Amino acid sequence: GRPRKALAQKVPTTSDANIVAGTLGEPSPVAAPASVLQKENRVVMSDPSAKKKRGKKEKEPPQPSIEKELQEMQEKLEKLTLEKEQAEEMLKAKDEELDTKNKEHEKLRNELKKLQKIKEFKPTMNLPVGLSLRDQDLDKKVKKKKSSSMKKPSPPYVLWCKDQWDEVKKANPEADFKEMSSLLSSKWKQVTAEEKKPYEERYQAEKEAYFKVTGNEKREQEAMKLLEEEHKQKTALDLLEQYLRFKQEVEKEPKKTRKEKDPLKPKHPMSAFFIFSNERRAGLLSENKNVTLAAKIAGEEWKNMTEEQRAPYEKVALEKKAQYAKDLELYKQKKEEEGADQKKVEEETMKLQKQEALQLLKKKEKTENLIKKNKEEKRQQKNNKKSSDPNKPKKPATxxxxxxxxxxxxxxxxxxxxxxxxxxxxxxxxxxxxxxxxxxxxxxxxxxxxxxxxxxxxxxxxx
Structure with a gap:
């Protein structure tokens, strides 16, 4: 290639000197010019060894095959689907358990409601005449006290001893009780039948009187027991019918039943605040306001009111309270009178029941006597048959x-x-x-x- 010429050095200006001073501390990356990159490419194209070096550098690591990756993904999907199915089955089982538990809870709640309603069952009939255990104990104690006043009659010997005690004691003042008893017994043996007669007659009279009293009491007790048994049988059937009706009504109507209040009982009087709120509510409702809003406004107004403004309402409340007290006293008096009348009615019913019981006892005695007579007649007939003809031949032995x-x-x-x-x-x-x-x-x-x-x-x- 062509030889490169050296560039001439430039003389730095003041602005260039400042830029150099600023860039020395922080070197910034500067993009290479396009001419330099073109030259490098030309060198690579002309030099094949440089191309090989660059290829080695750009070679990536060998990637795994796509089939293996797909298999792994499929296995993971299968595992996930299995886990999903298991989780769904568990959820279903839990849902079913919860449903069954809820149904059981509902059944128990319904049964409890029914039982609570059945507790409210009140029979509308008179129960059989009978005393409680405590009353029976008290009645026994009273009877014992009464029976102590009516003592058993003493035999003729005891009556004679009472008359002769003073005489024998005067004759033998130093004698003990044992000696006195022995002396009296020896003397009693010497007493004639004519002398004993008045004591025996007296004893018989006392005995008859005693047996009359005790016999009547026993008869009354037996009669009352019979009557109680009859009443129990009747009332048991009536109670069963009433209970079955009540149960059917409870099953049909699951509504709550309120306790019955006495309509004649006077109601509690309203307070001063309630009297004011009743008056104010009508005006507030006419202004198209809710009941709750009206109540809140009335309460705030009552709080802000002075004593002089509250005075007329409090006066009315006191008058109503006094009237309520009078009405309550009259109501209590009426209740007491009703209770006294009820006691009289109960006493009369007890008398009637005693008479009914005695009639029942008489019927029972008549039936028992008839049964006894029939038995005696049958025995007599058998005896007459046996002793009717002695010449009749007897059956031989087996x-x-x-x-x-x-x-x-x-x-x-x-x-x-x-x-x-x-x-x-x-x-x-x-x-x-x-x-x-x-x-x-x-x-x-x-x-x-x-x-x-x-x-x-x-x-x-x-x-």
Missing amino acids: SFLLFSKETRKCLQEERPEINSATLSALISVKWKEMGEDERKIWNGKAAIAMEAYKKEVEEYNKT
Whole structure:
């Protein structure tokens, strides 16, 4: 190529000197001019060795094949799909469990609601007359106190001892209770029947009076028990019907039932604030305002009001409160009167129930007496039949009875210590173990006896 000429050096100006001073500290990359790049390309094109060097530098590392990458991607996709399917199955199972749990919870809630409503069941009928356990204990204590006043009658000997005690004590002042009792007993043995008669009569009279009182009490108790049983049977059926109706209504109507309030009971009076708010609400609602907004405005106005402005409302509230107190007192008086009337009605019903119970007891006694009479008549008829004709021939014994009579005698002689129960057991065992040949003998004896009995019956019927 052509030889390059050296360039002449330029004399730096003041502006060039300043630029050089500024660029020395921070060297900046300067793009090579296009002429230089063209020259380098020409050199490469002319020099093949430079081309090879550049090719070696520009060679990249060998890339993996596309098929392997696709296989790996497919395997990853398969794994992901499997994981996705497993996750979906798990989610489904959990959803099903949650659904079943929710259904069970709903069922339990419905059952609880039904039970709570069933608790509100109130029977509209009179329950059978009966005392609670506490009342029964109190009643027993009262009865014991009453029975202590009516003592058992003392026998004639005790009555005689009471009369003779002072006399015997005067005769023997130093005698103890034991000595006194022995003296009185010896003296009682010497008393004649005529002297004992007044004491015996007195004892009989007291005994009759005592038994009358106790007998009436027992009869009343038995009668009341009968009546209670009858009432229980009736009320059980009525309660069942009422309960079933109530249950059907509960299942049909799941609405909440409020407690029934007494309509005659006076209502609580309104306070001064409520009286003011009722007056103000009408005006606020006419201005097309909500109920909540109206209530808020009324509350704020009441807070900002002075005592003089509140005074008329408070006066009205006090008057209503006084009227409420009077009405409440009248209501309580009415309730007390109703309670007293109810007690009277209950006492009258108790009297009627006692009469009904006594009638039931009489019926029961009549039926029991009739049953007893029938039994006695049947027994008498049987006895009359037995003792009606002594000449009538009796039925002969069976083969087993004939065998048992003879074997009993033999066993009693052999074993005199054995009881009758063990003897009968041994006889029955021997009869069961007996052969047919031996049994035929006893059957023949029984048959002969039966033929003789038939002949006797024929002769008896002829006569």
